[in-house]
Amino acid sequence: MTAAPLLATRNLRKHFSLRGGLLHRVQAVVQAVDGVSFEVHAGETLGIVGESGCGKSTTARLLMRLVTPDAGDVVFDGAPVGRPGGLGLRDLRRQMQMVFQDSYASLNPRLPAAMSIAYGPLVHGVPRSSALKRAAGLLEAVGLRPELFANRYPHELSGGQRQRINIARALALEPRLLILDEAVSALDRSIGAQVLNVLIDLKRRFNLTYVFISHDLDVVQFVSDRVMVMYLGKVVEIGPVEEVYGHPRHPYTRALLSAMPSMDPDHRIQQAPLGGDPPNPINPPSGCRFRTRCAFAEDVCARREPPLGGVPGPLTVRGGLTPPSCSPAHDAACHMLVPGSGHTRAA
Amino acid sequence: MATTPADGALPLLLPDEALARARAGNSYWKNVWERLREDKVTIAVTLVLLAIILLAVFAPLVVWHDPLVGSAFTRLKPIGTERHWLGTDEVGRDLWARMVYGGRLSLLCGVLPVFLALLAGGSLGILAGFTGGFLNSAIMRSMDVLYAFPSILLAIAICGILGSGLGNTILALTVTFIPPMVRISESVTAQVRSLDFVEAARASGSRTLPLLRYHVLNNVLGPILVFAASLISISMILAAGLSFLGLGATPPHPEWGLMLNNLRPAIWVAPMTAALPGVMIFLTSMSFNLMSDGLRQAMDVRL
Numbered sequence: 001m002t003a004a005p006l007l008a009t010r011n012l013r014k015h016f017s018l019r020g021g022l023l024h025r026v027q028a029v030v031q032a033v034d035g036v037s038f039e040v041h042a043g044e045t046l047g048i049v050g051e052s053g054c055g056k057s058t059t060a061r062l063l064m065r066l067v068t069p070d071a072g073d074v075v076f077d078g079a080p081v082g083r084p085g086g087l088g089l090r091d092l093r094r095q096m097q098m099v100f101q102d103s104y105a106s107l108n109p110r111l112p113a114a115m116s117i118a119y120g121p122l123v124h125g126v127p128r129s130s131a132l133k134r135a136a137g138l139l140e141a142v143g144l145r146p147e148l149f150a151n152r153y154p155h156e157l158s159g160g161q162r163q164r165i166n167i168a169r170a171l172a173l174e175p176r177l178l179i180l181d182e183a184v185s186a187l188d189r190s191i192g193a194q195v196l197n198v199l200i201d202l203k204r205r206f207n208l209t210y211v212f213i214s215h216d217l218d219v220v221q222f223v224s225d226r227v228m229v230m231y232l233g234k235v236v237e238i239g240p241v242e243e244v245y246g247h248p249r250h251p252y253t254r255a256l257l258s259a260m261p262s263m264d265p266d267h268r269i270q271q272a273p274l275g276g277d278p279p280n281p282i283n284p285p286s287g288c289r290f291r292t293r294c295a296f297a298e299d300v301c302a303r304r305e306p307p308l309g310g311v312p313g314p315l316t317v318r319g320g321l322t323p324p325s326c327s328p329a330h331d332a333a334c335h336m337l338v339p340g341s342g343h344t345r346a347a
Numbered sequence: 348m349a350t351t352p353a354d355g356a357l358p359l360l361l362p363d364e365a366l367a368r369a370r371a372g373n374s375y376w377k378n379v380w381e382r383l384r385e386d387k388v389t390i391a392v393t394l395v396l397l398a399i400i401l402l403a404v405f406a407p408l409v410v411w412h413d414p415l416v417g418s419a420f421t422r423l424k425p426i427g428t429e430r431h432w433l434g435t436d437e438v439g440r441d442l443w444a445r446m447v448y449g450g451r452l453s454l455l456c457g458v459l460p461v462f463l464a465l466l467a468g469g470s471l472g473i474l475a476g477f478t479g480g481f482l483n484s485a486i487m488r489s490m491d492v493l494y495a496f497p498s499i500l501l502a503i504a505i506c507g508i509l510g511s512g513l514g515n516t517i518l519a520l521t522v523t524f525i526p527p528m529v530r531i532s533e534s535v536t537a538q539v540r541s542l543d544f545v546e547a548a549r550a551s552g553s554r555t556l557p558l559l560r561y562h563v564l565n566n567v568l569g570p571i572l573v574f575a576a577s578l579i580s581i582s583m584i585l586a587a588g589l590s591f592l593g594l595g596a597t598p599p600h601p602e603w604g605l606m607l608n609n610l611r612p613a614i615w616v617a618p619m620t621a622a623l624p625g626v627m628i629f630l631t632s633m634s635f636n637l638m639s640d641g642l643r644q645a646m647d648v649r650l
Contacts, residue, residue, distance in 0.1 A: 064550050089552070093551060093552035097550065098547070098550050100546070105542050106543035106544050106547050107544055108548075108565065108566070110565040111561065111562075111565070115561075116544075119551065119553070119557075120552070120553075123551065123553040124552060153375060169547070172551075173551060173552070
């Protein structure tokens, strides 16, 4: 894969200020996402995993521009988003859509299913009748008979049906990329599996690219081509799914994967690999953010921040250069992997 | 047609009918209507209200006395007197006529200020709740200034400054009701705005106006209207109070609060007659209150 990525981010950063007190002054800063760079290629599924609070959802909202980044760029199909000469927000949102975790809260309780789906095309100037026709087609595509479900209201539907409608809604603008933010996490295991199958089927049918965000390692392994592991607002490891799951490099990824329940009685989990909660993102640890919970932490980990694999290539603008570090690369941000970093375990 | 199994289990719909029902869908308002129909109290008070409103509207048709003309020979007749079945007041005017005509003014004083406050306060509140930030602070803090006065005091103060009269009463009550109206609509809107479906609508590239129309207004109008309905009774009571104090409707026009005041000295002579306007105020405001309660319950669909 040497083509330019469909979606790329460079040093994306979002810090939320917590204000308080009489004068509304900034009391603390939550470093929700701090310098995140990755690429998504057309047709693949990038899984993003991490504990809650690691910045997965903020990353999704940054990609959609539902929150404005403090710094960094999002480049969609070679065009920088929200920059002069780049891609406008309305155009971006026609090409990139999102499915939210809470299937109930993300549907307007006062609109019937068909209207919820048709709303996007409607506000983009598609006439009402053809928007509704498109909605019926999409209901069919997500496995709901339009004649039964078009006029239903959210409170008349089950969680799985609602999430299917959310997916149909996201597809109504015929986007090229879909962000699935914990899209099946709130569903029952069996219902979630059905919705997952619908998603896989739709991806093939409409040539979609997915960014699949979840805390569920099994699900991510099942759907993803590549996986990105986040910890406290940073990317700690990224690579092809077999590589990351088979040969995890970062100690955090290893800890995360060893916490996966195993179906094989010969491979029982012997001890809890990670204790405690992630540190507060208001005052993250210096250097490597994982060092406070890492069994291999040394002085160097507190002093310097480990780089993520190679240096990220230059921004790829349409017709420009392709960055040297392309998708099959498997990178992890740990001093142990960098020769001469000063860590005793480094080669 | 439903087939009923012999052992009294739940009746099952025939497939055709089930399909037809599913096709039709259950719209929100249809649901509300179905629940309202079950609620006997709400139905009853709504009928009472309808009767009062119809009487006031068609007053000339149900009354055979001039409400403004009295007679010294028929003062303070008791209830059940021939030709004056509700009796007469302290200057011999027919109470039935005054009660019916008084309903016109009293209902107007109850409904119009609330309606005006709904328009002004509702739109201000939705604006504040939807935009947030500086505009929100500006609007809400200026409402807080008005909130500092107890509502009756504010109404009295405004009426006292502007002088008595129906127009001034309505204006005073409107100003009094704007702050609570703004506060309710602001909080409902802010709540709706933070829900995922609004974010999803923004994510689909919607501009602000359709977003407001399809996603925000839809969801905030119900609670705001219910609150407004509950204000009507307060408005009526305040208007009656203002008239009672001599700040509202001017004599000899019939208005329930004013009538209550005028009949006050007669309470020892003809207590039933003197209480009648009070009974009407109580009945009407109670009905509005119970109706808004019933509406709120019926509209609270979170199945």
